[in-house]
Amino acid sequence: MNKVSIIGSGFVGSTTAFSIAMSGIAQEIVLIDINKDKAEGDALDIGHGIPLMSPANIYAGDFKDVKNSEIIIITAGANQKPGETRLDLVKKNVAIFKDMIPKLVEVNKDAIYLIVTNPVDILTYVTLKISGLPKHKVIGSGTVLDSSRFRYLLSSHYGVDPRNVHGYIIGEHGDSEIAAWSLTNVAGAPIDHFCQICEHPCNGKFKEEILEEVRNSAYKIISKKGATYYAVAVAVKRIVECIARDEKSILTVSSVLNGQYGVNDVALSVPTIVGSNGIEKVLELPLSNEEMAKFNKSAEIMRSVLESVGF
Template identity: 60%
Template sequence: MKCYRENDPNKIAIIGAGGVGATTAYALMVQGIASQIALIDINKDKAEGEAMDLNHGSSFIKPAEVYAGDYSDCKGANVIIITAGANQKPDETRLDLVKKNTEIFKEMIPEIMKYNDNAIILVVSNPVDILTYVTLKLSGLPKNKVIGSGTVLDSSRFRSLISRNCEVAASNVHGYIIGEHGDSEVPVWSLTNIAGTSLDNYCPVCNYNCGNEDRKEIAHKVKTSAYQIIEKKGSTFYAVALAVARIVRSILRDENSILTVSSLMEGQYGVEDICLSLPTIVNSSGIKRVLELPLDPEEESGFINSANTLKETTKKLTL
């Protein structure tokens, strides 16, 4: 059954009711972030089944209604989350998906725009940076209203691995992965800190190893985590759903949180006309400000290389 409450400030539309889309709806419900969620999928039975399953747990959480719909149910949503697209297969990179998913987006984005040209669009489908760029070009929306989930998940993986290495809570670790959500991503060790103390100052007193080899291993694990999970269980969805819920919370609650979402670059570190991840202030307007923080030369060079890698791919697209 559809919910027809109008002017609901916490209405979310999710395009794609697969593993990531359904788990995102679950995360938004459990955390009390969304009060109304429209699940939209080409497989209507799948969307209806997911909505039924989620609604059956409604007595355990804050009030929230989930229903299966179509593109018309994007109307009134403050945030439209796109998880639809071809799935990444074992031994397939995110960039391998670009042509297949770009064609899907060429059909999907105009349909969304018919019913809602005011919402913030949050792209989660891979390759997320290129599809964020594609969405920006196809939708005609202002640059602040098109966001990719970017390296929010990668940054969480980064923090998690450092926390395990140093045996401190992940919430006390602050660090970023920037650039592409993919093989050219860049760990920003120069800005990483534990309890406000840089790693270079913290490591000598923590009694755990965190030398260059340890750092290389952590960065490698962050980069290859998705491949390992896909090989072992077929897909990733729990952690990415939590990452998406974190972004949506910052939007709906106007938090001004700093998150490494993907957005259009306009000269940051000399990079333009491509979507990449940098620490970004996210609030009810979407992208409030992309931060250009001091990087060491190797990190800046890595970010520029990441941008060039993605640009080579976008040159092959017809938009």
């Protein structure tokens, strides 16, 4: 991949730039922030390590510098404060996006737009509607991080490599997200079966406790150090890799659904094939009746939030 632009050089944006630079998947990385000094400082700091990594040109720029970018990653917006939910951010960040997105599209309407700013599902939808871009070119980072947290927690419980744990968090990247237990397996064994054969029992509250810990992970980290950024940067880097390498990997990114799972005109996260075109295909995998009901409830919450901000 030749060029990636990152809008917002705060905790998440700068760490994402560092992760992408470390991976060697982009030859040119542009950092853009309202605080130009911060962007320049981050670019210099990362750039000084380039001789020890893969060659890349990293620098601070302005909106005009998104020209020719293949991916535009948006992390800019108000930060989530301790005690504040992702949805509390909605009005502030929708206003920011209404101003920002048209300016970016004016310079580059061919890039894939990867939205990371919270509430990511709302802002993915807002970006699509404001930009006029094709659906497959507007992607939210969604529950890629949540699904990683889910796999990490399950692997810790069972004492196995997280790469052998397969499962998805779907729906909202937030409090109404759902663990798709019916699709979760360890080494190919359904989770309920694996609980029977492993040496770590799964009591009646096991699933509820795991999901609650996934949901509260960000709040816990924010209360201890003010922000989350390392793992989300890795999640964003992983999405960029899938696009850059046309991997056709399956990730729980957020996109505007068109009838999948009975949901229309709302952005939510579900297993999705991601490749060079962005959203290659939204997969409609079989969920239990309980999971479907919770997924539709998550969609209703997103719809009510969108209506509250005029969409």
